[in-house]
Amino acid sequence: MRKIFKTILIFNFSLLIINSSNAQFTKQDTLRGSNGPGRDWWDVSSYNILIEPDYNNKTIKGWNEISFKVLNGGTNKQMQIDFQEPLKIETVTLDNKKIKIIKREGNVYWLDVKAIDFQPTYYKDNPMHVPRKSQKLKITFSGKPTEAKRPPWDGGWIFTKDAKGRPWMSVACQGLGASVWYPCKDYQGDEPDAAILQIVVPDTLVGIGNGILGIDKGKYEKKVNYGWIVKNPINNYNIIPYIGKYVNWKEAYDGEKGKLECNYWVLDYNLEKAKEQFKQVPMMLKAFEHWFGPYPFYEDGFKLIEAPHLGMEHQSAVAYGNGFKNGYRGKDLSGSAAGWGLKWDFIIVHESGHEWFANNITTIDIADMWVHESFTNYSETLFTEYYYGKEAGSDYCIGTRKLISNDKPIIGPYGVNKEGSGDMYYKGGNMLHTIRHVINDDEKFRTILRGLNSTFYHSVVTTKQIESYMSEQSGKDLSKIFDQYLRTTMIPVLEYKFTGDNMYYRWTNCVEGFNMPVKLNGIDDWLKATTEWKTVAATADILKDGLKIDRNFYITVKRVE
Secondary structure, eight states, X not given: OOSOHHXXXXXXXXXXXXXXXXTTSOHHHHHHHXXXXXXXXXXXXXXXXXXXXXXXXXXXXXXXXXXXXXXXXXXXOEEXXXXXXXXXXXXXXXXXXXXXXXXXXXXXXXXXXXXXXXXXXXXXXXXXXXXXXXXXEEEEEEEOOOBOSBTTXXXXXXXXXXXXXXXXXXXXXXXXXXXXXXXBOOOTTOOOSEEEEEEEEETTSEEEOSSEEEEEEEEETTEEEEEEEEOSOXXXXXXXXXXXSEEEEEEEEEETTEEEEEEEEEEGGXXXXXXXXXXXXXXXXXXXXXXXXXXXXXXXXEEXXXXXXXXXXXXXXXXXXXXXXXXXXXXXXXXXXXXGGGSSBHHHXXXXXXXXXXXXXXXXXXXXXXXXXXXXXXXXXXXXXXXXXXXHHHHHHHHGGXXXXXXXXXXXXXXXXXXOOGGGTHHHHHHHHHHHHHHTOHHHHXXXXXXXXXXXXXXXXXXXXXXXXXXXHHTSOOHHHHHHHHHOSOOOEEEEEEXXXXXXXXXXXXXXXXXXXXXXXXXXXXXXXXXXXXXXEOOHHHHHHOOOBOTTSOOEEEEOO
């Protein structure tokens, strides 16, 4: 994978040590969430997955051929392969030679590769690290997969029927993990550089996957193999089959990197209303290329696919299930008086926004999933602003504050495959809105967003890398702001009081050293508060009406005596 891999190894080994002593987590959590000794010596190059579901029996069978590179040589190795119960691995071969399964440990298989004298895939004496050939591990599997109870939130394989009673199948597995339906290295820090997904279905149905349709083996035994090729790095949980009575139309979008092929797949009876609703896709692409830079996967195209659930950010194959309505299932999440959230389709905008934040820029650990969700939540504000103006965008963003829980920190525990608070959406979006106004330069802020997507293009990252980049590029130390909103549940309180004509002010309910500047409402004056009392001569308006802060800062203002 073309990723920042040395960072992964160092970062997650230390987290493994820290979290293994945490009693609330199990060994299974650590095996899943850390880059442990069964994972750290090999790097996935590509997946070639073949999947054949049996709708009537709710079973699946297939294989995954994993090409990988060896990061360090030597013998006495074990290989961790993730595959969730009750599914079972049947056979494993390495470069066409059968190898032994040592044991199954819950959702982990340990493979015996001790007898193989692995040598590093990269020449140590070559400064360009020219790769040797990859190893190829082929795993066949079968069984009855976990079924999704409430997709996409409670994930798994989806066996359902469309409105005409015909089979309709897919998968939703973010968080739960791709290993719920195919064997893999189910670790977000190691993405394959490329992938193939072959979907074998009855000839009455259509199989759709990520990327470009490139392998078509035709019909055989009343079945068809639809083969899809992904040419870019891709998250494990984003590799997804969609199977149903689909029809297709396409168009070319004239984007920043040239012509982008956009394909749309919907159930046959929804074709006409989908053609009308999906006119918003070019609008989305135009707005997001303006704010974030070029769509990151031109080689794989863009697809919007009707799904048997609300939606997910499956790379180059975005899942759509919003009922061809504007808003979030017809509702304006912001509750703004002008109904800005009803001007556009939430799933088209939000899930496509993840192509930049989640799919292009991916966090090593899902504890840092705010990078995916906070920026994508804020993409809703930026889309609104692009088409309806800056105040409309602010109305939308500020209106979502009522949905913030402040139940626990946004950043979760590391190394155990555990995300933080759902506040990574609305609170995270409002944090970014606040930071934008601290920077106080919209063009610089846009340059930072575009710079994130070019600097960390097709990369896995840590929170620290994102925080440092934004501070460096803005020329402002944003570290205390990130600490406050990501690592605590406290909303900072700006306290003020009067003594004569003087106003005293300070930050409370905040992290040590919190010093975020805030702008006064309606005028270009700023307060540079710290946690110590500071004083300034109060204007007549402030003495009369109290201290009013620009609404774009997500804080609490409190007068004290």
